[in-house]
Amino acid sequence: MSKDDNSGLMDSRPALYSPTGYGIHDGEAVVRTPHTVKTLQGAGVEPLIALLEEIDGDTAASELRERVADATPDHIDALYAHDLVYDARAISADMRAADCGHMLESLLPAIPPESHHEVPARLQSLSVAVFGNRDTVSSVLSRLQAAGVTVTNGTTAEPDAVLLSEQLERSESWDRANEQWIDTDATLVKSRLTATGWRFGPVLTPTAPACVNCVYSRVDANKAGGRLYTETVTGEPPHWRAYVDSLTELLFRVLLKQVPRYLDEQFVVYDHYEQTVETPRVFALPHCEVCDGI
Numbered sequence: 001m002s003k004d005d006n007s008g009l010m011d012s013r014p015a016l017y018s019p020t021g022y023g024i025h026d027g028e029a030v031v032r033t034p035h036t037v038k039t040l041q042g043a044g045v046e047p048l049i050a051l052l053e054e055i056d057g058d059t060a061a062s063e064l065r066e067r068v069a070d071a072t073p074d075h076i077d078a079l080y081a082h083d084l085v086y087d088a089r090a091i092s093a094d095m096r097a098a099d100c101g102h103m104l105e106s107l108l109p110a111i112p113p114e115s116h117h118e119v120p121a122r123l124q125s126l127s128v129a130v131f132g133n134r135d136t137v138s139s140v141l142s143r144l145q146a147a148g149v150t151v152t153n154g155t156t157a158e159p160d161a162v163l164l165s166e167q168l169e170r171s172e173s174w175d176r177a178n179e180q181w182i183d184t185d186a187t188l189v190k191s192r193l194t195a196t197g198w199r200f201g202p203v204l205t206p207t208a209p210a211c212v213n214c215v216y217s218r219v220d221a222n223k224a225g226g227r228l229y230t231e232t233v234t235g236e237p238p239h240w241r242a243y244v245d246s247l248t249e250l251l252f253r254v255l256l257k258q259v260p261r262y263l264d265e266q267f268v269v270y271d272h273y274e275q276t277v278e279t280p281r282v283f284a285l286p287h288c289e290v291c292d293g294i
C-alpha cells in the first residue's frame with residue numbers, strides 16, 4: 001500500500017499519547033515518552049506540540065486540528081510517523097481500567113497505525129497455556145484476562161503462547177510445557193522470579209532449534225549453568241512488581257508476534273539491584289530425545 005492510499009486515514013481516528021514531557025527548545029521540539037525521546041526539527045514543530053496538548057484519546061484527530069492554528073493532516077501523519085501517538089482504540093477500556101494499557105504502548109510502534117484499532121479483537125482471539133508456579137504470575141494472568149486473552153491452566157488444544165513459570169525445583173510441569181510447545185504452533189516463554197531479579201527466556205518460537213529439554217540438559221551438564229535453577233523465590237520480594245510488569249509486556253509482545261529478538265536462543269538474566277543484564281546463550285542438545293527431528 002503506498003503512502004498516498006493512507007493519507008488522511010489516521011486523521012479520522014482518535015489519537016492518544018502518554019507524554020512524560022515535551023517542549024520547544026531552540027526551534028526544536030523535544031518530546032519524551034515512556035519509551036523514547038524524539039527531537040523534531042523544521043517549521044512545523046509548533047503545531048505538532050500544540051496538537052499533543054489537545055490530544056485526549058477520545059477526539060478524532062481531524063477535530064483536534066481545528067483547535068490548532070496551522071495544523072494540517074500532514075502534522076497528524078508526522079505524529080504517527082514518529083511514534084508519538086497511537087490510535088486510542090488500540091487499548092480497550094478494560095485494559096485501561098486494569099492499569100495494563102501502558103504495557104501495550106511500547107509495542108504499538110511496531111504495528112502499523114492503521115491496524116491499531118484491531119488489537120483488542122486480536123487479543124480476545126488469543127490464548128496462553130500456563131504451567132508451573134501460578135501464584136507468582138497471578139497478576140500477570142489477570143492483566144492478560146483484562147485484555148481479553150484466554151488463560152488456561154496447563155495443556156489445552158491450540159494455545160498461542162505457553163508460559164512456563166519456573167518453580168524452585170524442576171517439576172513435571174517443565175516436561176508438560178515442553179510437550180505442549182512441541183505439539184502445537186505456540187511460542188514458549190520461560191520465566192523465573194529470583195532473589196535479586198528475574199530470568200526470562202529463551203523464548204522458543206515454533207521453529208526454535210532447541211527445546212526446554214535441551215536447555216535443562218545443557219544446564220545439568222554445565223556447572224555454571226547450575227545457577228539457573230537455584231535462586232527462585234516465592235512471595236513478593238521488592239522487585240516483584242517490576243517483574244510482573246516486564247513479564248506482562250513480554251507476553252503481549254509474544255501474543256502480537258513482536259517477539260523481542262534478544263530472547264532468541266538466550267536467557268536474559270536481570271539483576272534489579274545491580275541494574276545488570278546477562279545473556280547466557282542456549283544451544284540445542286545434539287540428538288535431543290524430545291525435539292530431534294521436529
Ligand SMILES: [Zn+2]
Nearest residue numbers: 211214288291
Ligand atoms: Zn530438545
